[in-house]
Structure formats: C-alpha cells, structure tokens
Amino acid sequence: MTARPTGADRADLIADAALALLAERGMRGLTHRAVDERAGLxxxxxxxxxxxxQSLLExxxxxxxxxxxxVLVPGTLPAGDGTGEGRGELVADGRGEVVxxxxxxxxxxxxxHRELLVCRYELALEATRRPELRAFFxxxxLRFRAPLVALMTAAGSPEPERHALSVVAWCEGLMFSCAAGSYHRSVPGEAELRTGFDELLRGMLGH
Structure with missing residues (x-):
C-alpha cells in the first residue's frame, strides 16, 4: 500500500489540487471537498x-x-563588478543576455504552463473582492520584482525599477492575449519574443 503524503508533501499536494481545480473549473469549482477528491485524500x-x-486561497x-x-525567474544574470568599469561592454552584452x-x-x-496563467487570473480577480487576499497576493x-530589477540593472538601465514595471506591463499584456485573449491560438515563438524584448529594451534604454 502506498503511504499517504504528510507534512510539506501533503501541503503541496493540496495546493496543486487547488490550482488544478482553478484552471479547470474556476473559482466556483474550488471547494475543500473537491480538493480532497482531486488530491485523492x-x-x-x-x-x-x-x-x-481564505487559508485555502492563500x-x-x-x-x-x-x-x-x-518557470519565470532566470537562473543566471550577466556578470558585473559593480564599479562601472567596462560598462559599455556590459551594457551591450548584458542586454543580449537579458533579452x-x-x-x-x-x-x-x-x-x-498556461494553466498557471489561468490560475493567476482567477486568484487576482478574487483578490479584488477580498482585501485580506489582496494583501497576501x-x-x-514581490518575490518576482527583485530578479527583474536586477535584470534591468544588468542591461544598463539607469532607472531599473521604472523599466522593470514597463517590462512587467508588456509581458502581462502578451500573456493575457495568448492565454485568454484573441491570440490564444498563435503563441509567438522564442525568436519572436526575443525580437519583441529587444525592441522594448532598445526603446527604453536608447541603445
């Protein structure tokens, strides 16, 4: 007989079952009983x-x-010594690596992982109706902000916080269009995305 998961493993199993239900059935399909059934518990x-x-949503x-x-946080960043020496080379190479x-x-x-996008939209909309979930959401x-700001810094941005917000806005619009909008059947390839990011960063950074 297979042992039932306990502790952190059970917590992950329950949370993953909750996400699967959100992706398939939406917020109305997320109940404690349904999660038990989906998780086999x-x-x-x-x-x-x-x-x-509230605790289940959290x-x-x-x-x-x-x-x-x-999926989203890159594992490596362009290297730099933080002194500003050789910055021209860092900016050129850094932007390419960031793109x-x-x-x-x-x-x-x-x-x-498009099902995760659907879950995010479900939870984000629910957060607009639940102040306590909004704060938690x-x-x-915030865990995604620092890596993106670091990427903008590596690309040579003089205002990495502001430029990170612009990148987020561009990505969010594209993700929604491809996951739930009119482009859901025509997801751009990686080469197209590189071109888009390169154009965006060139426009922001001016080089």
Missing part, C-alpha cells in the same frame, strides 16, 4: 490543512508563486 484532509476558504497563491518562480533570458522564460511559460508577488 480522505474527506476532511483539506479542511484540516486549510480550515477556511495556500493556492503561495504554491502558484513557487511554481511560477521555477535571451526573458524570451526563454516567457516562451516556456506560454507553451508549457501582492506580498507574494
């Missing part, structure tokens, strides 16, 4: 782990951020 297991709907948001981080990293991550997300999302 005894009735009441999800309630024991997350007693309220578990889903937390797990979503963990899974998105594996490649962003395009690779976004293409991976759009082609292999926003705090969890």
């Amino acid at each position: 005894p009735q009441g297991s999800t309630s024991n782990h997350a007693r309220t709907r 578990a889903a948001v937390r797990r979503l951020a963990e899974r998105e981080a594996r 490649a990293a962003l395009a690779r991550a976004l293409h991976r997300y759009l082609t292999h 926003d705090a969890t999302g």
